[in-house]
Amino acid sequence: MQKSHITYLDNSGFALETGERFFVFDYYNNHPAGGRLGLAGGVIDPAEIAGKNVFVFVSHAHYDHYNKVIFQWERQIKNIHYILSDDIPPRHGALIATPGQSYELDGMRIDVLRSTDEGAAFLIDAGGQVIYHAGDLNWWHWEGEDPRWNADMAAAYQKEIHRLKDVAIDIxxxxxxxxxxxxxxxxxxxxxxxxDVRLAVPMHYSANQKAVANAIATAPQTGPYRSRIVPPLRRGQSITV
Ligand SMILES: [Zn+2]
Structure with missing residues (x-):
């Protein structure tokens, strides 16, 4: 199995290096944490990854998932590809990803799921590694919300996730x-x-890692798969899997 190197950037933002490819998902916070430079500070410094084959995914246009600074990186990174949800203004050379569609890009297959919030989720078969990034596709059950709204949400989420039934996902x-x-x-x-998820990486918890770690560790329903969930990471923290 190929080794993958994952760095937490912020919110739903991650860098993932696997094989010959370097993925960036939902980049928004361009302020380095703790005065550390580049990936160690939870930010992309294009000079640091200039020689890599880079794929930048944006799941939707909300400010905490999308920062136009990503388009400046192409000045320094020769091999850079943008995969943008179709609610982002189209851009020359970018792949515009529409929910329900599938695409081939650089030997990868990209299936686009529909978010239960805005935009898209991505299932990427990178040949040797299958990666899923949910964007804001989630079961957003809010206490106090109209029960019909919550029921529609449950149905929409389950319908979309059904597309992943028994699909082997590495990360x-x-x-x-x-x-x-x-x-x-x-x-x-x-x-x-x-x-069939080999490893899940939590996201979208802002700085509230503790609540997430606690819930995963103690909720009885996580028992069967707890060991396959990575503890929530700090900005700039990396793991190799
Ligand atoms: Zn979000």
Whole structure:
């Protein structure tokens, strides 16, 4: 199995280096953490990755998933590709990804799922490594919300995740949002029981790692797959899997 190197950037932002490719997902925070430069500070410094084959994915246009600074990177990175959800203004040379569609890019297959919030989620078969980035595709069950709204949400999420039934996914980036209170694990739990996920990486928890780590460690339903969820990371923190 190919080794992959994952760095947490912020919110749903990650850098992932695997094989000959370097992926960036949902980049938004361009301010380095703790005065550290580049990846160690949770930011992309294009000079640091200038020689790599770079793929930049944007799941939707919300400010905490998208920063136009990504388009400046192409001045320094010769091999850079943009894969943008279709709610982002189109851009010359970028692949515009529409939910429900599939694309071939540089020997990869990219299936685009429809988010239950805005935009898209991505299933990427990079040949040797299958990667899922959920964007804001999640089971957003809010306490106090209209029960019909919550029921529609449940149905929409389950329908979309059904597309991943028994799909072998090496690395899945999934929202686990503490603002959902006791419902924060609904989305990841359903994914883990539907797809065949080797490793899940929580995201979308802002700085509230503790609540996420606690929930994963103690909720009884995580028992069967707990060991396959990575603890929430700090900005700039990297793991090799
Ligand atoms: Zn979001």
């Amino acid at each position: 899945a980036f999934v929202p686990v949002d503490p603002r959902l209170g006791d419902n924060l694990l609904l989305g990841v739990d359903h994914l883990m029981r539907t797809a």
